[in-house]
Amino acid sequence: MIKYLIRRIIMLIPVMIGVSLVTFSLIYIVPGDAVEVIVGERASEEIREKAIEELGLNKPFHQQYLSYMSNVLKGNLGKSYINNKSIKESIMERFPITFKLTLYSFAISVIVGIFVGVVSAVKQNTVIDSIVRGTTLLGVSTPVMFSSLLIIYIFGVWLKVMPVSGIGDGSIKYFLLPSLVLGLNSAVFTARLTRSCMLEVIRQDYIRTARSKGIAEKIVIFKHAMRNAMIPISTNLIMSFGYLLTGSVITETIFGLPGLGSETVRAVFQRDIPAVMGYFLFQAVIFVTFNLLVDISYALINPRIRFN
Amino acid sequence: MEKTQLMNKSQKKEPEKKNKSNNPWIIAWRRLLRDKTAVFGLYIIIFLIFIAVFAPILSPYHPIEDFNLSEAFQGPSMKHWFGTDWMGRDILSRVLYGSRISLTVGLASRVVTLSIGITLGALAGYFRGKVDMVIMRLAEIMDAFPNFLFAIAISVAIGPGLYTVFFALGFVGWSGMARLIRGQVMLYRESEFVEAARSLGASNSRIIFKEILPNCMAPVIISTTMGISSAIMAEASLSFLGLGAQPPTPTWGSMMNFGRQYIWTAPYMIIFPGLAIVLTVYGFNLFGDGLRDVLDPRMKD
Amino acid sequence: MSEKLLEVKDLKTYFPIQNGLFGRSTKYVKAVDGVSFDVYKGETLGLVGESGCGKSTTGRSIMRLIEPTEGKIIFDGKDISSLNKKQMLKIRREMQMIFQDPFSSLNPRKMVKEIIGAAFEIHMSSMRKKEREEEVAKLLEVVGLNPDYITRYPHEFSGGQRQRIGIARSLALKPKLIIADEPVSALDVSIQSQVLNLLNKLQKQFSLTYIFIAHDLSVVRHLSDRVGVMYLGKIVELTDANRLYTKPAHPYTKALLSAIPIPEIGVKRERIILEGDVPSPINPPNGCRFHTRCPKCMDICKEKEPDFKDIGDKHYVACHLVNG
Amino acid sequence: GKSNEPSKEAGKTSTESAEKATTNETESSSGEPKYGGIFRSYLGNDLKTLDPAFATAEREGKMVSLLYDSLVKFDVNGKVIPSLAKSWETPDDSTLIFHLVDNAKFHNGNPFTAQDVKYSFERILDPEVGSPRTWVFEKVKGAKDFMEGKSDSVEGIEVSDDYTVKITLEQPFAPFLSMLGMPAAHIVDKNEIEKYPDQKDYAFNPVGTGPFKFVEYSNGDKFVIEANEDYFSGRPYIDGVNYRIIQDESTAVAEFEAGNLDELDIPTADIDRLKNNPAYAPYILTSNTFWNFYIGLTFNKEPFNDIRVRKAFCYAIDREAIINTVKRNAGVVSNGPIPPGLDGYREGLNPYPYNIDKAKELLAEAGYSEENPCSFELWHSDSKTNVALLEPIQAMLNQAGFKAKLVAMEWNSYKAAVRAGEAQAFYLSWGADYPDAENYLYPLFHSSMSGGGGNETRYNNPEFDKIIEQAQRTSDYDERIKLYQKAEDITIEDAARLWLYLSKEWLLYRPEVKGAKIYRIFNADKLLDIWLDR
Amino acid sequence: MEKKEEMLSVKDLRTYFYTHDGLVPAVDGISFNIKKGETLCVVGESGCGKSVTAMSILKLVPTPPGKYVSGEILFKGEDLLKKSHEEMRMIRGNDIAMIFQEPMTSLNPVFTVGNQICETVMLHQQLNKKEAMEVAVEMLRKVGIPLPEKRVREYPHQLSGGMRQRVMIAMALSCNPILLIADEPTTALDVTIQAQILDLMRKMKEETGSSIMFITHDLGVVAEMADRVVVMYAGKIVEQGSAEEIFNDPRHPYTNGLLKSIPRLQGKRKEDLHVIEGMVPSMYNLPKGCKFNPRCEHATDICKSKEPPLIAIDSNNEERKCACWLLEKRRLYK
Numbered sequence A: 001m002i003k004y005l006i007r008r009i010i011m012l013i014p015v016m017i018g019v020s021l022v023t024f025s026l027i028y029i030v031p032g033d034a035v036e037v038i039v040g041e042r043a044s045e046e047i048r049e050k051a052i053e054e055l056g057l058n059k060p061f062h063q064q065y066l067s068y069m070s071n072v073l074k075g076n077l078g079k080s081y082i083n084n085k086s087i088k089e090s091i092m093e094r095f096p097i098t099f100k101l102t103l104y105s106f107a108i109s110v111i112v113g114i115f116v117g118v119v120s121a122v123k124q125n126t127v128i129d130s131i132v133r134g135t136t137l138l139g140v141s142t143p144v145m146f147s148s149l150l151i152i153y154i155f156g157v158w159l160k161v162m163p164v165s166g167i168g169d170g171s172i173k174y175f176l177l178p179s180l181v182l183g184l185n186s187a188v189f190t191a192r193l194t195r196s197c198m199l200e201v202i203r204q205d206y207i208r209t210a211r212s213k214g215i216a217e218k219i220v221i222f223k224h225a226m227r228n229a230m231i232p233i234s235t236n237l238i239m240s241f242g243y244l245l246t247g248s249v250i251t252e253t254i255f256g257l258p259g260l261g262s263e264t265v266r267a268v269f270q271r272d273i274p275a276v277m278g279y280f281l282f283q284a285v286i287f288v289t290f291n292l293l294v295d296i297s298y299a300l301i302n303p304r305i306r307f308n
Numbered sequence B: 001m002e003k004t005q006l007m008n009k010s011q012k013k014e015p016e017k018k019n020k021s022n023n024p025w026i027i028a029w030r031r032l033l034r035d036k037t038a039v040f041g042l043y044i045i046i047f048l049i050f051i052a053v054f055a056p057i058l059s060p061y062h063p064i065e066d067f068n069l070s071e072a073f074q075g076p077s078m079k080h081w082f083g084t085d086w087m088g089r090d091i092l093s094r095v096l097y098g099s100r101i102s103l104t105v106g107l108a109s110r111v112v113t114l115s116i117g118i119t120l121g122a123l124a125g126y127f128r129g130k131v132d133m134v135i136m137r138l139a140e141i142m143d144a145f146p147n148f149l150f151a152i153a154i155s156v157a158i159g160p161g162l163y164t165v166f167f168a169l170g171f172v173g174w175s176g177m178a179r180l181i182r183g184q185v186m187l188y189r190e191s192e193f194v195e196a197a198r199s200l201g202a203s204n205s206r207i208i209f210k211e212i213l214p215n216c217m218a219p220v221i222i223s224t225t226m227g228i229s230s231a232i233m234a235e236a237s238l239s240f241l242g243l244g245a246q247p248p249t250p251t252w253g254s255m256m257n258f259g260r261q262y263i264w265t266a267p268y269m270i271i272f273p274g275l276a277i278v279l280t281v282y283g284f285n286l287f288g289d290g291l292r293d294v295l296d297p298r299m300k301d
Numbered sequence C: 001m002s003e004k005l006l007e008v009k010d011l012k013t014y015f016p017i018q019n020g021l022f023g024r025s026t027k028y029v030k031a032v033d034g035v036s037f038d039v040y041k042g043e044t045l046g047l048v049g050e051s052g053c054g055k056s057t058t059g060r061s062i063m064r065l066i067e068p069t070e071g072k073i074i075f076d077g078k079d080i081s082s083l084n085k086k087q088m089l090k091i092r093r094e095m096q097m098i099f100q101d102p103f104s105s106l107n108p109r110k111m112v113k114e115i116i117g118a119a120f121e122i123h124m125s126s127m128r129k130k131e132r133e134e135e136v137a138k139l140l141e142v143v144g145l146n147p148d149y150i151t152r153y154p155h156e157f158s159g160g161q162r163q164r165i166g167i168a169r170s171l172a173l174k175p176k177l178i179i180a181d182e183p184v185s186a187l188d189v190s191i192q193s194q195v196l197n198l199l200n201k202l203q204k205q206f207s208l209t210y211i212f213i214a215h216d217l218s219v220v221r222h223l224s225d226r227v228g229v230m231y232l233g234k235i236v237e238l239t240d241a242n243r244l245y246t247k248p249a250h251p252y253t254k255a256l257l258s259a260i261p262i263p264e265i266g267v268k269r270e271r272i273i274l275e276g277d278v279p280s281p282i283n284p285p286n287g288c289r290f291h292t293r294c295p296k297c298m299d300i301c302k303e304k305e306p307d308f309k310d311i312g313d314k315h316y317v318a319c320h321l322v323n324g
Numbered sequence D: 001g002k003s004n005e006p007s008k009e010a011g012k013t014s015t016e017s018a019e020k021a022t023t024n025e026t027e028s029s030s031g032e033p034k035y036g037g038i039f040r041s042y043l044g045n046d047l048k049t050l051d052p053a054f055a056t057a058e059r060e061g062k063m064v065s066l067l068y069d070s071l072v073k074f075d076v077n078g079k080v081i082p083s084l085a086k087s088w089e090t091p092d093d094s095t096l097i098f099h100l101v102d103n104a105k106f107h108n109g110n111p112f113t114a115q116d117v118k119y120s121f122e123r124i125l126d127p128e129v130g131s132p133r134t135w136v137f138e139k140v141k142g143a144k145d146f147m148e149g150k151s152d153s154v155e156g157i158e159v160s161d162d163y164t165v166k167i168t169l170e171q172p173f174a175p176f177l178s179m180l181g182m183p184a185a186h187i188v189d190k191n192e193i194e195k196y197p198d199q200k201d202y203a204f205n206p207v208g209t210g211p212f213k214f215v216e217y218s219n220g221d222k223f224v225i226e227a228n229e230d231y232f233s234g235r236p237y238i239d240g241v242n243y244r245i246i247q248d249e250s251t252a253v254a255e256f257e258a259g260n261l262d263e264l265d266i267p268t269a270d271i272d273r274l275k276n277n278p279a280y281a282p283y284i285l286t287s288n289t290f291w292n293f294y295i296g297l298t299f300n301k302e303p304f305n306d307i308r309v310r311k312a313f314c315y316a317i318d319r320e321a322i323i324n325t326v327k328r329n330a331g332v333v334s335n336g337p338i339p340p341g342l343d344g345y346r347e348g349l350n351p352y353p354y355n356i357d358k359a360k361e362l363l364a365e366a367g368y369s370e371e372n373p374c375s376f377e378l379w380h381s382d383s384k385t386n387v388a389l390l391e392p393i394q395a396m397l398n399q400a401g402f403k404a405k406l407v408a409m410e411w412n413s414y415k416a417a418v419r420a421g422e423a424q425a426f427y428l429s430w431g432a433d434y435p436d437a438e439n440y441l442y443p444l445f446h447s448s449m450s451g452g453g454g455n456e457t458r459y460n461n462p463e464f465d466k467i468i469e470q471a472q473r474t475s476d477y478d479e480r481i482k483l484y485q486k487a488e489d490i491t492i493e494d495a496a497r498l499w500l501y502l503s504k505e506w507l508l509y510r511p512e513v514k515g516a517k518i519y520r521i522f523n524a525d526k527l528l529d530i531w532l533d534r
Numbered sequence E: 001m002e003k004k005e006e007m008l009s010v011k012d013l014r015t016y017f018y019t020h021d022g023l024v025p026a027v028d029g030i031s032f033n034i035k036k037g038e039t040l041c042v043v044g045e046s047g048c049g050k051s052v053t054a055m056s057i058l059k060l061v062p063t064p065p066g067k068y069v070s071g072e073i074l075f076k077g078e079d080l081l082k083k084s085h086e087e088m089r090m091i092r093g094n095d096i097a098m099i100f101q102e103p104m105t106s107l108n109p110v111f112t113v114g115n116q117i118c119e120t121v122m123l124h125q126q127l128n129k130k131e132a133m134e135v136a137v138e139m140l141r142k143v144g145i146p147l148p149e150k151r152v153r154e155y156p157h158q159l160s161g162g163m164r165q166r167v168m169i170a171m172a173l174s175c176n177p178i179l180l181i182a183d184e185p186t187t188a189l190d191v192t193i194q195a196q197i198l199d200l201m202r203k204m205k206e207e208t209g210s211s212i213m214f215i216t217h218d219l220g221v222v223a224e225m226a227d228r229v230v231v232m233y234a235g236k237i238v239e240q241g242s243a244e245e246i247f248n249d250p251r252h253p254y255t256n257g258l259l260k261s262i263p264r265l266q267g268k269r270k271e272d273l274h275v276i277e278g279m280v281p282s283m284y285n286l287p288k289g290c291k292f293n294p295r296c297e298h299a300t301d302i303c304k305s306k307e308p309p310l311i312a313i314d315s316n317n318e319e320r321k322c323a324c325w326l327l328e329k330r331r332l333y334k
């Protein structure tokens, strides 16, 4: 197990190098002059050259890349071209917001999703199942921007019971609506996943065995079937947490949450190169970490792997 | 003697009777047609294709040229069923034309995904070893990027536009497709019919293309159908951020994007394209769900 | 006996287990670990053994569907273990395989004419489509299927019929040697006899040589002239079919024979029930591989591997008991 | 000591203001002002800096002027009035002597003196600093030498004593006094700036003399300032301002309607609705602004290097119709660079009325036809409101035989590209840095201003250059205005830019907000009038 | 023949599946009984309804698509088909236990084997966890698993196929069931392992005296295990009788053909085997009349039109039954 972990972590190195290389090259093909952004209007040639020199933009690609990466390894992600803010600080400031949003959405997603999924699996081919399938599918098909606007209108403007946007003092009520949108959206996926996993598990021989032992149906479903279905479900859930962490761009934008997602979009749009690099690297690390967590959790909850 | 004759007769009759019907795809198709929800999804898709093809005939107005500033911001009426936008264009016509973009993006981006995914996935799954190692590392690198952000970055990098959307949305999906194909290829690579082909001396390319890939198609079709719907959704999101096809091209996402500033005054500008997206994605999802039931052996009961 | 068609000398096939930090293989599944036998023209050599003992791997290694790790395969006087792809292609016409699973051995997306026709497509590319279909129809008739079935898909056939299609495919190129890997074990009893009879008939009709792999001893006996018994990657006994069943020399063979349930009432037999399971081929036991389960295990069995020796009348056995 | 007395006359004041609002006053009702309360407002985007030397955009300029002061400021109508300079003299046409207030203090407690003025102005010119606003002080005597490193200080900025500064210009330059109200002329404290080895790090650590002190800024979230109790001309009524950052206009509307904002810059789309809502109507303020929007046609680029094409372009667009529908109440058609409200503006000027036939004719003359349409790209910064305006323009152009393609770009890269002269046509606006018609002519059209200065179109007409330079030197007011008008005519004849509209500002306040005013110059409002009745 | 007490008696059981592709009469009117302490073997080709019969007894057939269309299953005099869910649960695992074909998949992979045995014991014998675990260890020891104290804590995947099947047996026997239903318990195993398991089952039966319903398609296993045999074909019983009667005097052409088509260890090699022509009919599309008629070499007109009833063919022995129109002419083809 530990050996496997170490191996997995070592395997991450080429991936992270690849990620940084891809980001770095992407930046290279982005049109627009970084220097222009930094030095601003009416800058003289000297100022421009000075800036180029400072940023090392006159060096060849690989040198720039290497110096950037050596800085990264030292924990220095550089500063934003646009507002001169340390990227690391920006991440520290914004990631918690995204994380909170993700956490709340995730909670909603898990609670609602698994419950609905199990119910519809157990009641397969009944009216309840059809309703669940129909609505979840409709849920999957509704763009977040559409549901976000709708929910803002209903709760924020019409009923005036919820804040419309922003994080205010950072209390939970500011996260409620966006979490609801994001959470329900992902709950729909969780429900579908749960349903199909449960259906698959319920068909298995060992469920028949359990029933043949005279075990109550509830225990068959919630102990025997769930435990097995949870293996794929929970790994998927962890992954979905990873997706939520990085996938809340639109929600953050619409709800005006100063999270990392909307900030990344800002950086990309403004060609804030060090910011883009930093955010992408950070999110890649997060993502890769979640991948790793998936593997570990898979090993932890699946005895078949645990003992290998 | 009599008995054998009888048997032969009945055997001979059979293939004629179900002449065209024995193709596994057609059988799957027929099973699909028995699934009411899938058929409903199919109707929606056909309806959309119909609209996309005949948009010029169906649209009461031209989506771009027929603007009339004096008729701006009209709510739904007999003249303009879905109302008009800020420059007096007919929203219905724009929504109808928008189906063209959405469907094209859905399909074109899948073509990109499929061509990259199938090639790399098949190579990795079939040859294993170093090839597999390299391709899978590439896929992992791809996966490390949050998809949507990556699509945004690509769009910004090569400049927004319809072709960019095809590419960006197609490209971000390849790793998933490659994994899928790889898994399938690895599964079938060990199967006895591939072994049989190999023992006949079939070349690698023959085995990949004639023996293995046709069998991988079921999950590919399912994931492509589902992929179309998520591509349509992603296109709408990109357009919503101003990165999709550029104005005046009517796309649902950009219509919503522009409608957003009028949401409190002219909500119909955002509702109709929004509903169009919901309907389209719903159609593809319904259909994809049905396909999964029919084609995915695990789901068969 | 007639001349040798195939000589297998000390064949070893190991599968690496991916392990270690950098994916280097440090362990191997020793699926086939030093197997030698000859096959004579026109005969049927049976291979029996429990699941996982390496029967299929032996067959596939001979076909070079898996590259053997070591050893020689001499087919029709030619050493084929080092031929390149092109040279191998010619040999392939002469050796064919029939597979176990009638469901997975036929490509579900192809029609019968394509499945069987593939042989002609690959080896006789000049053949026209029409001719090809005629050939396929003929083959179907040979294996007792309606020639009209050429446009059908595998799923339209029952298990027995599918197995016939598999047989037709293997016959397409008129091979000299057919390796049948458990061709009847997935079939129902009432169907099994149909296929066995067919195999018998075809052997006579086309003077084929078979390597017949099975785990059912009575089926193997029924079809084979000589039978080899495999245990954990090795052949432990090889001799004439009648002799093996009447005078088994190896304790494993004896146990195996006694374990077969016989569909007759009132036949009292002495039963040798082996303890435990077959050990893993990753870490086969030292000495004689069977010693962990052998009821007559001696000290030497635990240390020294017995030679595979002729104990007379071409009866080969690998056992210290017989040696001593 | 903040006071938060409950209102006594809430009902009365609100009816009063309702009356005024319907007449489009630029000022909301007053009453007996009260101290206290946090004003809740918002910003449409992140701030890039709060350093006066770098605050070039409107949003930053506005915020900077809350934290800092300059020697002069503008009143509601854009007239120059004293600020840190309590008075000034002009002994001759090129000399200004400022008498400074003696009770102003920086937020850190340091007293404000004439030395700070010299330091702040020289800092703008210092090439090491790299301010984009050097041109504000370029006309000061000795500025060139200082910038080129030939001298250690600017000769024309002299500190006579702690509270007197004398500024000498190379030659008479009439608008200079108003330019001292620009963000770049705000006074900073040397001690604060020198804390930072990299001056860029000063950006979000502002210390000025202004009516508000910096509390906190976080990107995408909020900008918080609090009242400066020791403000030299008396502290503001409000205790502070909480600016949230709300990028989406419709979200801002929702926030306002949900009661979470005290102020709403009404988006064009919502003006009609809110104006007609009796609950809001009394609290709406509106005013014309000096922001003049135009489409620039690049002179040295195909196809607009041909005057016929430029004229065709101008004739092809029915600005009246577009502004009236798309901009609704948020803009009035503009016909030339000089906006109404500045001296020199001429009523009834309409050089290019909508005339599609004429446009087609001109295009045909220039050699374009249906098969060979005049195609070009119209660049703009990426915003929905921009597209909303440009789409009908594009449609009209295409009707006239152009083939226009809209290209949206992110603001920074857009500005950079436009400044570099890469765009064929582009959509931008110009607002007064200082209330003088010259500000709409010299930077936009003078050949020396090509590129970043303001003349992105690379307009180059020696005759124009001559006239405007002459005007700058002319001290006779009427004479100068005439010259401005003459210069304006030349630019119009050359169809260098198509002037589209002048924006109109619409602000909506909560009923509790009293004393709000709309200032015509963007950075003139120091929030000293506003008070909260809650 | 001594008369034994009847323990389970199935009467005219019909279990049908209503699928998308049509009706599957998987079990179509079968009647048989199991007596105390006897082993009844059910043989028949794949898909003929053996498992469905077994599952019907425990009411484990998934409904839908399955449905118990008619019949009675009398166990200790009570009709199981009429019992409620709760009542059935108390019978399952306690009075009637079941072992399935696939030892690899029939154990829950996420629980230790000890846990899985305990569960039954705790449920039916009201023992606490500790006592139950002791029972589990004891049971594992009984079925011949070495080091049972260690094995109880292991997961199914850590055991070999033969071991898992022993665990299944241990689990089934842990509550001393009166009836043990074994659905092809050795089909997936190797011969040497099969021998171990069969041996074990015989021993356990001797010890506990419970009845066994043993489902298989291997006639060799039948010969070894059975007291009585039921032969099924396409959802129906075609013949039943004692093991000797079936093997030594098969009356139905199907049973007869089956017995003749097996290669025997002492038979002649390479000689053509007896063949039952044709193939097992599809359950969706069963022939009219006798289900076996298309493959029967003696089929007559009546066979093609009318279904033969399962009737006693020995007036002295009501347990000896066969369903064939040609019974009288039996000697003709024997």
Ligand SMILES: Nc1ncnc2c1ncn2[C@@H]1O[C@H](COP(=O)(O)OP(=O)(O)OP(=O)(O)O)[C@@H](O)[C@H]1O
Pocket (backbone or CB within 6 Å): C015, C016, C029, C030, C031, C032, C049, C050, C051, C052, C053, C054, C055, C056, C057, C058, C215, C281
């Ligand atoms: N491709 C492979 N990679 C790794 N191990 C393999 C591979 N193929 C077979 N093995 C292992 O080699 C051993 C022998 O396998 P083989 O298939 O030859 O057995 P067999 O005798 O044919 O068994 P069966 O009766 O189950 O078909 C087994 O332990 C198997 O797990």
Ligand SMILES: Nc1ncnc2c1ncn2[C@@H]1O[C@H](COP(=O)(O)OP(=O)(O)OP(=O)(O)O)[C@@H](O)[C@H]1O
Pocket (backbone or CB within 6 Å): B301, E017, E019, E024, E026, E044, E045, E046, E047, E048, E049, E050, E051, E052, E053, E062, E065, E066, E217, E283
């Ligand atoms: N859940 C189900 N839905 C539909 N049909 C079913 C279902 N379960 C069984 N059947 C059908 O019922 C028939 C009898 O099946 P059963 O499992 O009893 O056969 P069997 O005799 O046990 O065969 P085997 O020897 O292969 O186990 C088969 O044709 C099968 O297709």
Ligand SMILES: [Mg+2]
Pocket (backbone or CB within 6 Å): C055, C056, C057, C181, C182
């Ligand atoms: Mg095998």
Ligand SMILES: [Mg+2]
Pocket (backbone or CB within 6 Å): E050, E051, E052, E183, E184
């Ligand atoms: Mg069964």
